[in-house]
Amino acid sequence: MGQMLIDAVRAADDCALCGALDMVGSPAVGGDAGAFAGQSTGVSITADVRLGLQNCDVLIDFTRPEGTLAHLQACRELGVAAVIGTTGFSEAQKLEIAAMARDVPMVMAPNMSVGVNVTLKLLKMAARALSTGYDIEIIEAHHRHKVDAPSGTALKMGEVIADALGRDLNECAVYARQGVTGERDPSSIGFATIRGGDIVGDHTVLFAGTGERIEISHKSSSRATYAQGSLRAARFLKGKKAGLFDMFDVLGLR
Secondary structure (H helix, E strand, C coil): CHHHHHHHHHHCCCCCCCCEECCCCCCCCCCECCHHHCCCCCCEEECCHHHHHCCCCEEEECCCHHHHHHHHHHHHHHCCEEEECCCCCCHHHHHHHHHHCCCCEEEECCCCCHHHHHHHHHHHHHHHHCCCCCEEEEEEEECCCCCCCCCHHHHHHHHHHHHHHCCCHHHHEECCCCCCCCCCCCCCEEEEEEECCCCCEEEEEEEECCCCEEEEEEEECCCHHHHHHHHHHHHHCCCCCCEEECHHHHHCCC
């Protein structure tokens, strides 16, 4: 994902790559940010967050929750805006982010893809129209290296649908089925997770009724779409003083 972001920034006329971060101990630290792709960017990769951010206006972060929180604390101290594509945050960690966003502007979304966020809007409309008589299941598939499940995008889909139906996802979500489960609770929202190979990201929401089935799907074939959405989020933050935003704000889908 880092290389996708570097490529997207370098290809954009209105953006400049000012810093690149990696973990302490990574063999990439000290090297050029474009070395992986055989390019020269003139920007060295560092594990020192404050050094990496010293000339930056916006940090784009796709890491792990603990790393992101440390990066955001540095952003808060340095007055650097942030675009957060990391998933897997606990509720307590989300509250930490919201507190930090009172000082610097941030866009946080479980998926930066423009297409995914348009899909979320469609799901909201569909859920309201199919509020009775339809069972709802969310199926997601990702590569074997993904560490959290269900995906942040799948959970966001569940949240959007539950909100449209006046339900609490924490109370109606079903994440696993095994053995004799009994009949399906019609108010539940089911999740199924697939992990394998190099699948970038597939999400399907199934509305199953009597005599018909509606499926709304989004399939990613490249992480480039996440990078392009991240740049749109970064542009959105220009001139913002503080606040926690999401991709609905960025895309005008509110």
